[in-house]
Amino acid sequence: MVVGFAIVAAWELVTAAGVIAFRRPIYNALALVGNMLGLAVLFLMLNAQFLFAAQVIVYAGAVMVLFVFIIALMNPVSDVTLGPARGGEWIYGIVFGVIFAALLGVLLVNQGLTGRSGPSTPEVINAVGNVQSVGTALYTTFLFPVEVTSVLLLIAAVGAVYLAMRRIR
Amino acid sequence: MTTEVVVETLIKTVIVIFGLLTGFAYLTLFERKVQARLQQRPGPNRVGPWGLLQPAADGLKLFFKSSSTPSGRDRFLYLLAPLISVCAALASFAIIPVSGPGPLRLFGHSIGWYVMNVNIGVLWYLAVTSVGVFGIFLAGYASNSKYSLLGALRSSAQMISYEMALGLSLVPVFILAGSLKLVDIVNAQHTWWFIIPLLPAFFLYLIAGIAETNRAPFDLPEAETELVAGYHTEYSGMRFALFFMAEYINMIIVSSIATVVFLGGWWGPLGILPGPWWFLLKVIVLLYVYVWLRATLPRMRYDRLMALGWKSLFPLSLAMMMITAVVVVAAEGTL
Numbered sequence: 001m002v003v004g005f006a007i008v009a010a011w012e013l014v015t016a017a018g019v020i021a022f023r024r025p026i027y028n029a030l031a032l033v034g035n036m037l038g039l040a041v042l043f044l045m046l047n048a049q050f051l052f053a054a055q056v057i058v059y060a061g062a063v064m065v066l067f068v069f070i071i072a073l074m075n076p077v078s079d080v081t082l083g084p085a086r087g088g089e090w091i092y093g094i095v096f097g098v099i100f101a102a103l104l105g106v107l108l109v110n111q112g113l114t115g116r117s118g119p120s121t122p123e124v125i126n127a128v129g130n131v132q133s134v135g136t137a138l139y140t141t142f143l144f145p146v147e148v149t150s151v152l153l154l155i156a157a158v159g160a161v162y163l164a165m166r167r168i169r
Numbered sequence: 170m171t172t173e174v175v176v177e178t179l180i181k182t183v184i185v186i187f188g189l190l191t192g193f194a195y196l197t198l199f200e201r202k203v204q205a206r207l208q209q210r211p212g213p214n215r216v217g218p219w220g221l222l223q224p225a226a227d228g229l230k231l232f233f234k235s236s237s238t239p240s241g242r243d244r245f246l247y248l249l250a251p252l253i254s255v256c257a258a259l260a261s262f263a264i265i266p267v268s269g270p271g272p273l274r275l276f277g278h279s280i281g282w283y284v285m286n287v288n289i290g291v292l293w294y295l296a297v298t299s300v301g302v303f304g305i306f307l308a309g310y311a312s313n314s315k316y317s318l319l320g321a322l323r324s325s326a327q328m329i330s331y332e333m334a335l336g337l338s339l340v341p342v343f344i345l346a347g348s349l350k351l352v353d354i355v356n357a358q359h360t361w362w363f364i365i366p367l368l369p370a371f372f373l374y375l376i377a378g379i380a381e382t383n384r385a386p387f388d389l390p391e392a393e394t395e396l397v398a399g400y401h402t403e404y405s406g407m408r409f410a411l412f413f414m415a416e417y418i419n420m421i422i423v424s425s426i427a428t429v430v431f432l433g434g435w436w437g438p439l440g441i442l443p444g445p446w447w448f449l450l451k452v453i454v455l456l457y458v459y460v461w462l463r464a465t466l467p468r469m470r471y472d473r474l475m476a477l478g479w480k481s482l483f484p485l486s487l488a489m490m491m492i493t494a495v496v497v498v499a500a501e502g503t504l
Contacts, residue, residue, distance in 0.1 A: 026246070026310065033303065053292035061299025065306065065329060072310045072318065130288040131349050 004045060012038045025071045029064060036060045047122045049130045181284045185262050193417040194224035199453075200460045207464040228410070236406035239313055246311035250304050251404065251411035257301030258418040261294045265425045266352050268435045268444030282435075282444070283352065290349035294426060295336050298381070302328050304415065305400050312403035320399025323471065324383050330478040331380040337486035338373035341493035342430050355434035362433035367493070371431045373486045375458070378423035380478065382416060385463035389471050424455035 015038060018031030040055040125133050138146050198213065198220060205212025213220035238247065263284040287293055302325045309321020343349055345366065346357040357363075364371045380387040401412045428434060428451040435444030469477070 026243075030246075030307075037300070049287060049289045050292070053289045053296045056296035057292070057299050061296065061302065061332075062329065065299075065302055065325060068303070068306060068310075069322070069325070072306070073322075129348070131292075 001045070005042075008038050008041050008045070012042075026068065029067045029071055032067070033060050033064045036064065047125060047130070050134045177280060178284060181280075182263075185284055186259055189259060189262055189418050189421060190414070192421050193414050194228065196417050196421065196456060197227065197413075198223050199456065200463075203457060203460045204464045207461070231407055231410040234406040236408055239403045241313035242403070243311040243313070246307045248408075250308035250311055251408050251415075252304070253307065254301055254304030254415035255411045255418075257297050257304060258415040258422065261297045261422045262418075262425065264290060264293050264351055265422075265429055266355060266434065267448050281352075286350060286352050288350060290351050290354070291339055291343075291426065291430070292349060294422070295332065298328070298419075299332060301415070301419075304412075308404065308412070309400040312400075314403050316397045316402045317400050320397075320402065323389050324400055327383065327387065327389065327474065327478070328381055330475060331377045331482070334373060334478060334482035334486050335377040335381055337483070337490055338370050338377060339430060340486075340490045341367050341370045344490070344493050344497055351429050351434075355429055355436070358433040359436060362431065362436070364431040364433075367431065367489075370486070370489050370493075371427070373482055373489065374427060374431065375455075377478075377482055377486075378427065379459065379462065380474070382419045382423055384416075384420065384459060386466035386469050387474055388463075388468060389474060420456060420459055421452065424452045424459070427455055428452050 012035060015031045015035040019028050019035060022028045022031060036055060036059045040052045040060065043049075043051040043055060120133060120137075128136075201223075202212040202220070213223045216222040216226045264287060266281070266283040266286070268282040305328070306321045306325040309317040309319075309324075312318070342354060342363055345363060346354040348354060348357075354363075383389075401409055404412060425448075428448060432451045432455075433447075434451075435448050437444075437447040
Protein backbone atom coordinates (compact mmCIF):
# COMPACT_ATOMS: atom_id res chain seq x y z
CA MET A 1 0.00 0.00 0.00
CA VAL A 2 2.78 2.43 0.98
CA VAL A 3 4.82 1.41 -2.06
CA GLY A 4 1.80 1.93 -4.29
CA PHE A 5 1.18 5.34 -2.76
CA ALA A 6 4.82 6.30 -3.29
CA ILE A 7 4.65 5.33 -6.96
CA VAL A 8 1.42 7.26 -7.56
CA ALA A 9 2.70 10.26 -5.60
CA ALA A 10 5.87 10.34 -7.69
CA TRP A 11 3.74 10.12 -10.85
CA GLU A 12 1.61 13.01 -9.62
CA LEU A 13 4.66 15.21 -9.00
CA VAL A 14 6.21 14.39 -12.36
CA THR A 15 3.00 15.04 -14.33
CA ALA A 16 2.31 18.21 -12.33
CA ALA A 17 5.76 19.45 -13.27
CA GLY A 18 5.02 18.42 -16.87
CA VAL A 19 1.93 20.66 -16.93
CA ILE A 20 4.14 23.73 -16.62
CA ALA A 21 7.42 22.42 -18.02
CA PHE A 22 6.52 21.14 -21.51
CA ARG A 23 6.95 23.70 -24.28
CA ARG A 24 4.08 22.49 -26.45
CA PRO A 25 0.49 23.09 -25.28
CA ILE A 26 -0.79 19.64 -26.25
CA TYR A 27 1.79 17.99 -23.99
CA ASN A 28 0.87 20.34 -21.13
CA ALA A 29 -2.76 19.28 -21.49
CA LEU A 30 -1.84 15.61 -21.67
CA ALA A 31 0.33 15.93 -18.57
CA LEU A 32 -2.73 17.36 -16.83
CA VAL A 33 -4.74 14.34 -18.00
CA GLY A 34 -2.05 12.08 -16.57
CA ASN A 35 -2.19 14.02 -13.33
CA MET A 36 -5.97 13.66 -13.07
CA LEU A 37 -5.76 9.94 -13.77
CA GLY A 38 -3.17 9.61 -11.01
CA LEU A 39 -5.49 11.50 -8.65
CA ALA A 40 -8.24 9.05 -9.60
CA VAL A 41 -5.95 6.17 -8.68
CA LEU A 42 -5.31 7.82 -5.30
CA PHE A 43 -9.08 7.96 -4.73
CA LEU A 44 -9.26 4.28 -5.60
CA MET A 45 -6.55 3.47 -3.07
CA LEU A 46 -8.58 5.32 -0.43
CA ASN A 47 -11.62 3.09 -1.13
CA ALA A 48 -13.42 5.96 -2.88
CA GLN A 49 -14.46 4.06 -6.00
CA PHE A 50 -17.25 6.42 -6.95
CA LEU A 51 -14.93 9.42 -6.76
CA PHE A 52 -12.51 7.50 -8.99
CA ALA A 53 -15.18 7.04 -11.65
CA ALA A 54 -16.43 10.62 -11.36
CA GLN A 55 -12.90 12.00 -11.57
CA VAL A 56 -12.12 9.98 -14.69
CA ILE A 57 -15.43 10.56 -16.47
CA VAL A 58 -15.84 14.26 -15.69
CA TYR A 59 -12.29 15.60 -15.55
CA ALA A 60 -10.04 13.28 -17.55
CA GLY A 61 -12.82 12.30 -19.97
CA ALA A 62 -14.98 15.35 -20.56
CA VAL A 63 -13.16 18.50 -19.46
CA MET A 64 -9.72 17.56 -20.70
CA VAL A 65 -10.97 16.24 -24.04
CA LEU A 66 -12.40 19.72 -24.55
CA PHE A 67 -9.03 21.30 -23.67
CA VAL A 68 -7.19 19.03 -26.10
CA PHE A 69 -9.83 19.75 -28.74
CA ILE A 70 -9.33 23.48 -28.48
CA ILE A 71 -5.55 23.23 -28.48
CA ALA A 72 -5.58 21.03 -31.58
CA LEU A 73 -8.01 23.33 -33.37
CA MET A 74 -6.24 26.56 -32.52
CA ASN A 75 -2.81 25.52 -33.79
CA PRO A 76 -2.90 22.15 -35.53
CA VAL A 77 0.48 22.42 -37.27
CA SER A 78 2.82 24.83 -35.54
CA ASP A 79 2.47 25.03 -31.80
CA VAL A 80 3.14 28.26 -30.04
CA THR A 81 6.36 28.28 -28.11
CA LEU A 82 6.31 30.42 -25.03
CA GLY A 83 8.90 33.13 -24.54
CA PRO A 84 11.20 33.19 -21.51
CA ALA A 85 9.42 33.86 -18.22
CA ARG A 86 9.39 37.48 -17.14
CA GLY A 87 10.52 38.46 -13.66
CA GLY A 88 7.04 39.24 -12.35
CA GLU A 89 5.80 35.65 -12.54
CA TRP A 90 8.31 34.45 -9.98
CA ILE A 91 6.78 36.72 -7.31
CA TYR A 92 3.31 35.16 -7.76
CA GLY A 93 4.86 31.73 -7.62
CA ILE A 94 6.69 32.46 -4.39
CA VAL A 95 3.66 34.10 -2.72
CA PHE A 96 1.27 31.26 -3.54
CA GLY A 97 3.92 28.65 -2.77
CA VAL A 98 4.43 30.11 0.72
CA ILE A 99 0.67 30.28 1.36
CA PHE A 100 0.23 26.67 0.24
CA ALA A 101 3.16 25.47 2.33
CA ALA A 102 1.77 27.31 5.37
CA LEU A 103 -1.64 25.66 4.90
CA LEU A 104 -0.01 22.25 4.59
CA GLY A 105 2.07 22.91 7.69
CA VAL A 106 -0.99 23.91 9.75
CA LEU A 107 -2.79 20.76 8.60
CA LEU A 108 0.20 18.58 9.48
CA VAL A 109 0.58 20.11 12.96
CA ASN A 110 -3.13 19.89 13.75
CA GLN A 111 -4.10 16.58 12.21
CA GLY A 112 -0.96 14.50 11.92
CA LEU A 113 0.00 12.55 8.82
CA THR A 114 -2.97 10.21 8.71
CA GLY A 115 -5.75 12.70 9.47
CA ARG A 116 -8.81 11.94 11.56
CA SER A 117 -11.28 9.24 10.60
CA GLY A 118 -14.93 10.31 10.35
CA PRO A 119 -18.06 8.21 10.78
CA SER A 120 -17.74 6.68 7.30
CA THR A 121 -14.92 4.20 7.83
CA PRO A 122 -14.03 1.75 5.03
CA GLU A 123 -15.97 -0.99 6.87
CA VAL A 124 -19.17 1.10 7.00
CA ILE A 125 -18.79 2.09 3.33
CA ASN A 126 -18.21 -1.48 2.20
CA ALA A 127 -21.27 -2.63 4.12
CA VAL A 128 -23.58 0.00 2.60
CA GLY A 129 -21.92 0.25 -0.79
CA ASN A 130 -19.72 3.05 -2.09
CA VAL A 131 -22.15 4.64 -4.54
CA GLN A 132 -25.00 4.31 -2.05
CA SER A 133 -23.12 6.11 0.72
CA VAL A 134 -22.05 8.96 -1.57
CA GLY A 135 -25.63 9.24 -2.87
CA THR A 136 -27.12 9.30 0.61
CA ALA A 137 -24.69 11.99 1.74
CA LEU A 138 -25.31 14.13 -1.35
CA TYR A 139 -29.10 13.95 -1.25
CA THR A 140 -29.70 14.20 2.50
CA THR A 141 -26.94 15.99 4.42
CA PHE A 142 -25.62 18.12 1.58
CA LEU A 143 -28.84 18.55 -0.42
CA PHE A 144 -28.77 22.36 -0.36
CA PRO A 145 -25.17 22.80 -1.62
CA VAL A 146 -25.80 20.19 -4.32
CA GLU A 147 -28.90 22.01 -5.56
CA VAL A 148 -27.14 25.39 -5.48
CA THR A 149 -24.26 23.97 -7.51
CA SER A 150 -26.63 22.45 -10.04
CA VAL A 151 -28.42 25.78 -10.48
CA LEU A 152 -25.02 27.41 -11.00
CA LEU A 153 -24.16 24.88 -13.71
CA LEU A 154 -27.58 25.37 -15.30
CA ILE A 155 -26.95 29.13 -15.48
CA ALA A 156 -23.60 28.46 -17.17
CA ALA A 157 -25.25 26.12 -19.71
CA VAL A 158 -28.02 28.61 -20.50
CA GLY A 159 -25.43 31.37 -20.85
CA ALA A 160 -23.35 29.28 -23.25
CA VAL A 161 -26.41 28.52 -25.38
CA TYR A 162 -27.37 32.22 -25.40
CA LEU A 163 -23.90 33.27 -26.57
CA ALA A 164 -23.89 30.62 -29.29
CA MET A 165 -27.34 31.67 -30.52
CA ARG A 166 -26.34 35.35 -30.67
CA ARG A 167 -23.36 34.50 -32.86
CA ILE A 168 -25.59 32.70 -35.35
CA ARG A 169 -27.97 35.65 -35.73
CA MET B 170 -4.52 -8.10 -1.14
CA THR B 171 -3.16 -11.62 -0.93
CA THR B 172 -0.91 -13.30 -3.49
CA GLU B 173 -3.74 -15.69 -4.33
CA VAL B 174 -6.03 -12.82 -5.40
CA VAL B 175 -3.27 -11.25 -7.50
CA VAL B 176 -2.48 -14.53 -9.28
CA GLU B 177 -6.18 -15.24 -9.86
CA THR B 178 -6.75 -11.78 -11.33
CA LEU B 179 -3.69 -12.09 -13.56
CA ILE B 180 -4.83 -15.47 -14.92
CA LYS B 181 -8.33 -14.13 -15.56
CA THR B 182 -6.90 -11.06 -17.30
CA VAL B 183 -4.86 -13.25 -19.63
CA ILE B 184 -7.95 -15.38 -20.41
CA VAL B 185 -10.09 -12.30 -21.08
CA ILE B 186 -7.46 -10.72 -23.34
CA PHE B 187 -6.99 -13.97 -25.24
CA GLY B 188 -10.76 -14.42 -25.56
CA LEU B 189 -11.30 -10.87 -26.75
CA LEU B 190 -8.54 -11.10 -29.34
CA THR B 191 -9.94 -14.37 -30.67
CA GLY B 192 -13.39 -12.83 -30.62
CA PHE B 193 -12.09 -9.85 -32.57
CA ALA B 194 -10.46 -12.08 -35.20
CA TYR B 195 -13.58 -14.15 -35.76
CA LEU B 196 -15.89 -11.15 -35.56
CA THR B 197 -14.20 -9.78 -38.69
CA LEU B 198 -14.86 -13.08 -40.45
CA PHE B 199 -18.42 -13.22 -39.08
CA GLU B 200 -19.06 -9.71 -40.36
CA ARG B 201 -17.73 -10.47 -43.83
CA LYS B 202 -19.65 -13.74 -44.06
CA VAL B 203 -22.98 -12.33 -42.85
CA GLN B 204 -22.67 -9.25 -45.00
CA ALA B 205 -21.83 -11.41 -48.01
CA ARG B 206 -24.88 -13.61 -47.45
CA LEU B 207 -27.08 -10.51 -47.10
CA GLN B 208 -25.74 -9.37 -50.46
CA GLN B 209 -26.19 -12.74 -52.22
CA ARG B 210 -22.52 -13.65 -52.46
CA PRO B 211 -20.46 -16.37 -50.73
CA GLY B 212 -17.93 -14.21 -48.86
CA PRO B 213 -14.42 -15.38 -47.93
CA ASN B 214 -14.24 -19.14 -48.58
CA ARG B 215 -10.75 -19.87 -49.90
CA VAL B 216 -8.59 -19.92 -46.76
CA GLY B 217 -9.47 -23.07 -44.83
CA PRO B 218 -12.93 -24.69 -44.67
CA TRP B 219 -15.66 -21.97 -44.92
CA GLY B 220 -12.86 -19.40 -44.80
CA LEU B 221 -12.22 -20.17 -41.16
CA LEU B 222 -8.51 -19.40 -41.43
CA GLN B 223 -9.13 -16.03 -43.05
CA PRO B 224 -8.49 -14.04 -39.81
CA ALA B 225 -5.10 -15.75 -39.43
CA ALA B 226 -4.21 -14.86 -43.02
CA ASP B 227 -5.33 -11.27 -42.50
CA GLY B 228 -3.32 -11.06 -39.29
CA LEU B 229 -0.18 -12.39 -40.97
CA LYS B 230 -0.60 -9.96 -43.83
CA LEU B 231 -0.90 -6.98 -41.49
CA PHE B 232 1.98 -8.22 -39.38
CA PHE B 233 4.41 -8.45 -42.26
CA LYS B 234 3.32 -5.25 -43.94
CA SER B 235 5.82 -2.41 -43.72
CA SER B 236 4.53 0.44 -41.59
CA SER B 237 4.74 3.72 -43.44
CA THR B 238 4.54 6.85 -41.33
CA PRO B 239 3.72 10.46 -42.23
CA SER B 240 6.73 12.78 -42.13
CA GLY B 241 5.36 15.64 -40.04
CA ARG B 242 3.95 13.42 -37.32
CA ASP B 243 4.32 13.90 -33.59
CA ARG B 244 6.47 10.85 -32.92
CA PHE B 245 5.48 10.11 -29.34
CA LEU B 246 1.75 10.74 -29.65
CA TYR B 247 1.61 8.88 -32.97
CA LEU B 248 2.78 5.72 -31.19
CA LEU B 249 0.78 6.36 -28.02
CA ALA B 250 -2.63 6.80 -29.69
CA PRO B 251 -3.28 3.21 -30.86
CA LEU B 252 -2.08 1.90 -27.50
CA ILE B 253 -4.59 4.04 -25.61
CA SER B 254 -7.40 2.83 -27.88
CA VAL B 255 -6.61 -0.86 -27.44
CA CYS B 256 -5.91 -0.69 -23.71
CA ALA B 257 -9.17 1.17 -23.07
CA ALA B 258 -11.10 -1.37 -25.13
CA LEU B 259 -9.55 -4.37 -23.37
CA ALA B 260 -9.88 -2.90 -19.88
CA SER B 261 -13.62 -2.33 -20.12
CA PHE B 262 -14.34 -6.06 -20.24
CA ALA B 263 -12.99 -6.51 -16.70
CA ILE B 264 -16.36 -5.89 -15.03
CA ILE B 265 -18.48 -8.21 -17.17
CA PRO B 266 -19.69 -11.40 -15.47
CA VAL B 267 -19.91 -14.11 -18.13
CA SER B 268 -21.72 -16.63 -15.96
CA GLY B 269 -23.19 -17.17 -12.52
CA PRO B 270 -24.93 -17.01 -10.11
CA GLY B 271 -22.42 -18.83 -7.93
CA PRO B 272 -18.66 -18.75 -8.39
CA LEU B 273 -16.81 -21.42 -10.34
CA ARG B 274 -15.35 -24.15 -8.13
CA LEU B 275 -11.93 -25.21 -9.35
CA PHE B 276 -9.05 -26.90 -7.47
CA GLY B 277 -10.70 -26.10 -4.15
CA HIS B 278 -10.95 -22.38 -4.90
CA SER B 279 -14.11 -20.47 -5.63
CA ILE B 280 -13.51 -18.21 -8.58
CA GLY B 281 -15.91 -15.46 -9.68
CA TRP B 282 -16.98 -15.36 -13.33
CA TYR B 283 -15.54 -11.86 -13.77
CA VAL B 284 -12.17 -10.17 -13.50
CA MET B 285 -13.47 -7.77 -10.86
CA ASN B 286 -16.82 -7.13 -9.23
CA VAL B 287 -16.47 -3.48 -8.32
CA ASN B 288 -19.09 -1.45 -6.53
CA ILE B 289 -19.18 1.16 -9.31
CA GLY B 290 -19.92 -1.48 -11.97
CA VAL B 291 -20.96 0.15 -15.24
CA LEU B 292 -19.33 3.44 -14.23
CA TRP B 293 -16.02 1.66 -14.79
CA TYR B 294 -17.00 1.05 -18.40
CA LEU B 295 -18.06 4.68 -18.89
CA ALA B 296 -14.82 5.91 -17.29
CA VAL B 297 -12.62 3.70 -19.45
CA THR B 298 -14.38 4.61 -22.71
CA SER B 299 -14.15 8.30 -21.90
CA VAL B 300 -10.38 7.87 -21.72
CA GLY B 301 -10.48 5.85 -24.97
CA VAL B 302 -11.60 8.99 -26.82
CA PHE B 303 -8.06 10.31 -26.35
CA GLY B 304 -6.68 7.46 -28.45
CA ILE B 305 -8.80 8.44 -31.43
CA PHE B 306 -8.30 12.14 -31.02
CA LEU B 307 -4.53 11.95 -30.58
CA ALA B 308 -4.26 9.68 -33.61
CA GLY B 309 -5.88 12.40 -35.70
CA TYR B 310 -3.81 15.15 -34.15
CA ALA B 311 -0.45 13.39 -34.30
CA SER B 312 -0.81 12.24 -37.93
CA ASN B 313 -0.44 15.79 -39.25
CA SER B 314 -3.04 15.21 -41.95
CA LYS B 315 -6.27 17.06 -42.59
CA TYR B 316 -8.28 13.90 -43.16
CA SER B 317 -7.06 12.42 -39.91
CA LEU B 318 -7.73 15.58 -37.92
CA LEU B 319 -11.23 16.06 -39.33
CA GLY B 320 -12.04 12.38 -38.80
CA ALA B 321 -10.74 12.55 -35.25
CA LEU B 322 -12.74 15.69 -34.50
CA ARG B 323 -15.89 14.08 -35.81
CA SER B 324 -15.46 10.81 -34.01
CA SER B 325 -14.52 12.30 -30.66
CA ALA B 326 -17.40 14.78 -30.83
CA GLN B 327 -19.70 11.89 -31.69
CA MET B 328 -18.38 9.69 -28.89
CA ILE B 329 -18.66 12.43 -26.26
CA SER B 330 -22.21 13.30 -27.36
CA TYR B 331 -23.47 9.75 -27.38
CA GLU B 332 -21.76 8.85 -24.11
CA MET B 333 -24.41 10.99 -22.36
CA ALA B 334 -27.30 9.07 -23.87
CA LEU B 335 -25.46 5.78 -23.34
CA GLY B 336 -24.92 6.42 -19.64
CA LEU B 337 -28.41 7.79 -19.04
CA SER B 338 -30.12 4.91 -20.85
CA LEU B 339 -28.56 2.58 -18.29
CA VAL B 340 -29.85 4.53 -15.26
CA PRO B 341 -33.38 2.95 -15.34
CA VAL B 342 -31.66 -0.42 -14.95
CA PHE B 343 -29.79 0.77 -11.88
CA ILE B 344 -33.05 2.07 -10.43
CA LEU B 345 -34.82 -1.26 -10.97
CA ALA B 346 -31.90 -3.41 -9.79
CA GLY B 347 -30.96 -1.09 -6.93
CA SER B 348 -27.27 -1.62 -7.59
CA LEU B 349 -24.52 -0.74 -10.02
CA LYS B 350 -22.78 -4.09 -9.62
CA LEU B 351 -23.28 -6.10 -12.79
CA VAL B 352 -23.59 -9.37 -10.84
CA ASP B 353 -26.47 -7.92 -8.80
CA ILE B 354 -28.09 -6.56 -11.96
CA VAL B 355 -28.07 -9.98 -13.62
CA ASN B 356 -29.34 -11.66 -10.47
CA ALA B 357 -32.24 -9.19 -10.37
CA GLN B 358 -33.26 -10.48 -13.83
CA HIS B 359 -33.81 -14.05 -12.71
CA THR B 360 -37.56 -13.98 -13.44
CA TRP B 361 -37.88 -10.97 -15.76
CA TRP B 362 -35.22 -9.75 -18.13
CA PHE B 363 -35.02 -5.97 -17.93
CA ILE B 364 -35.70 -5.69 -21.66
CA ILE B 365 -39.38 -6.39 -20.90
CA PRO B 366 -40.14 -3.43 -18.61
CA LEU B 367 -37.43 -1.24 -20.15
CA LEU B 368 -37.79 -1.85 -23.89
CA PRO B 369 -37.39 1.86 -24.82
CA ALA B 370 -34.23 2.11 -22.71
CA PHE B 371 -32.85 -0.96 -24.49
CA PHE B 372 -33.33 0.64 -27.89
CA LEU B 373 -31.86 3.93 -26.68
CA TYR B 374 -28.84 2.02 -25.39
CA LEU B 375 -28.46 0.09 -28.63
CA ILE B 376 -28.57 3.20 -30.83
CA ALA B 377 -26.20 5.10 -28.54
CA GLY B 378 -23.92 2.07 -28.41
CA ILE B 379 -23.72 1.83 -32.19
CA ALA B 380 -22.92 5.54 -32.42
CA GLU B 381 -20.40 5.23 -29.58
CA THR B 382 -18.46 2.56 -31.45
CA ASN B 383 -18.56 4.62 -34.67
CA ARG B 384 -20.29 1.87 -36.63
CA ALA B 385 -22.68 2.09 -39.58
CA PRO B 386 -25.07 3.90 -39.99
CA PHE B 387 -23.19 6.28 -37.70
CA ASP B 388 -19.71 5.66 -39.17
CA LEU B 389 -19.21 9.30 -40.11
CA PRO B 390 -15.62 9.42 -38.85
CA GLU B 391 -14.69 6.90 -41.50
CA ALA B 392 -16.85 8.27 -44.30
CA GLU B 393 -14.50 7.06 -47.02
CA THR B 394 -15.98 9.23 -49.76
CA GLU B 395 -14.97 12.42 -47.98
CA LEU B 396 -12.43 11.56 -45.29
CA VAL B 397 -10.41 8.65 -46.81
CA ALA B 398 -10.39 6.57 -43.61
CA GLY B 399 -10.87 9.14 -40.87
CA TYR B 400 -8.58 9.24 -37.86
CA HIS B 401 -6.50 6.23 -38.90
CA THR B 402 -5.81 7.37 -42.48
CA GLU B 403 -2.07 7.68 -41.81
CA TYR B 404 -1.72 4.38 -39.95
CA SER B 405 -0.70 1.16 -41.68
CA GLY B 406 0.38 -2.37 -40.84
CA MET B 407 0.12 -3.44 -37.21
CA ARG B 408 -0.60 0.08 -35.97
CA PHE B 409 -3.70 0.18 -38.13
CA ALA B 410 -4.56 -3.29 -36.87
CA LEU B 411 -4.58 -1.94 -33.32
CA PHE B 412 -7.29 0.61 -34.15
CA PHE B 413 -9.21 -2.04 -36.03
CA MET B 414 -8.93 -4.29 -32.98
CA ALA B 415 -10.13 -1.55 -30.64
CA GLU B 416 -13.21 -0.91 -32.78
CA TYR B 417 -14.25 -4.56 -32.91
CA ILE B 418 -13.51 -5.18 -29.23
CA ASN B 419 -15.66 -2.16 -28.41
CA MET B 420 -18.49 -3.74 -30.41
CA ILE B 421 -18.10 -6.92 -28.36
CA ILE B 422 -18.16 -4.90 -25.15
CA VAL B 423 -21.24 -2.86 -26.02
CA SER B 424 -23.01 -6.13 -26.89
CA SER B 425 -21.81 -7.79 -23.68
CA ILE B 426 -23.06 -4.93 -21.53
CA ALA B 427 -26.42 -4.97 -23.33
CA THR B 428 -26.58 -8.72 -22.66
CA VAL B 429 -25.76 -8.36 -18.99
CA VAL B 430 -27.90 -5.32 -18.34
CA PHE B 431 -31.01 -5.92 -20.49
CA LEU B 432 -31.01 -9.51 -21.72
CA GLY B 433 -30.52 -11.36 -18.46
CA GLY B 434 -26.84 -12.19 -18.85
CA TRP B 435 -26.28 -15.86 -18.15
CA TRP B 436 -29.95 -16.72 -17.45
CA GLY B 437 -31.60 -18.77 -20.17
CA PRO B 438 -35.34 -19.32 -20.57
CA LEU B 439 -34.76 -23.09 -20.33
CA GLY B 440 -32.23 -24.76 -18.11
CA ILE B 441 -30.63 -26.62 -21.03
CA LEU B 442 -27.40 -24.77 -21.61
CA PRO B 443 -24.89 -23.71 -18.98
CA GLY B 444 -24.53 -19.98 -18.25
CA PRO B 445 -21.53 -19.01 -20.39
CA TRP B 446 -23.20 -20.41 -23.51
CA TRP B 447 -26.32 -18.31 -23.01
CA PHE B 448 -24.11 -15.28 -22.54
CA LEU B 449 -22.19 -16.02 -25.72
CA LEU B 450 -25.36 -16.70 -27.70
CA LYS B 451 -26.92 -13.37 -26.74
CA VAL B 452 -23.72 -11.47 -27.52
CA ILE B 453 -23.59 -13.10 -30.97
CA VAL B 454 -27.21 -12.16 -31.66
CA LEU B 455 -26.45 -8.53 -30.80
CA LEU B 456 -23.30 -8.59 -32.95
CA TYR B 457 -25.44 -9.92 -35.80
CA VAL B 458 -27.69 -6.87 -35.37
CA TYR B 459 -24.58 -4.68 -35.74
CA VAL B 460 -23.63 -6.35 -39.03
CA TRP B 461 -27.21 -6.45 -40.24
CA LEU B 462 -27.59 -2.69 -39.72
CA ARG B 463 -24.33 -2.06 -41.55
CA ALA B 464 -25.49 -4.06 -44.54
CA THR B 465 -28.91 -2.41 -44.55
CA LEU B 466 -28.79 1.26 -43.67
CA PRO B 467 -27.10 4.13 -45.52
CA ARG B 468 -24.84 6.52 -43.63
CA MET B 469 -26.42 9.50 -41.88
CA ARG B 470 -25.50 13.12 -42.44
CA TYR B 471 -23.27 14.53 -39.72
CA ASP B 472 -25.52 17.37 -38.52
CA ARG B 473 -28.49 14.99 -38.34
CA LEU B 474 -26.39 12.58 -36.33
CA MET B 475 -25.55 15.21 -33.73
CA ALA B 476 -29.17 16.43 -33.72
CA LEU B 477 -30.34 12.85 -33.14
CA GLY B 478 -27.95 12.45 -30.24
CA TRP B 479 -28.63 15.71 -28.44
CA LYS B 480 -32.23 16.47 -29.37
CA SER B 481 -33.79 12.99 -29.41
CA LEU B 482 -31.79 10.35 -27.59
CA PHE B 483 -30.63 12.55 -24.72
CA PRO B 484 -34.08 13.91 -23.71
CA LEU B 485 -35.69 10.52 -24.30
CA SER B 486 -33.26 8.76 -22.01
CA LEU B 487 -33.74 11.48 -19.38
CA ALA B 488 -37.52 11.00 -19.66
CA MET B 489 -37.11 7.23 -19.41
CA MET B 490 -35.04 7.67 -16.28
CA MET B 491 -37.65 9.93 -14.63
CA ILE B 492 -40.57 7.68 -15.55
CA THR B 493 -38.79 4.63 -14.15
CA ALA B 494 -37.94 6.47 -10.94
CA VAL B 495 -41.53 7.65 -10.46
CA VAL B 496 -42.96 4.19 -11.18
CA VAL B 497 -40.55 2.48 -8.80
CA VAL B 498 -41.24 4.93 -5.99
CA ALA B 499 -45.02 4.67 -6.61
CA ALA B 500 -44.84 0.88 -6.59
CA GLU B 501 -43.08 0.96 -3.26
CA GLY B 502 -46.05 2.95 -1.95
CA THR B 503 -44.02 5.82 -0.62
CA LEU B 504 -45.40 8.43 -3.02
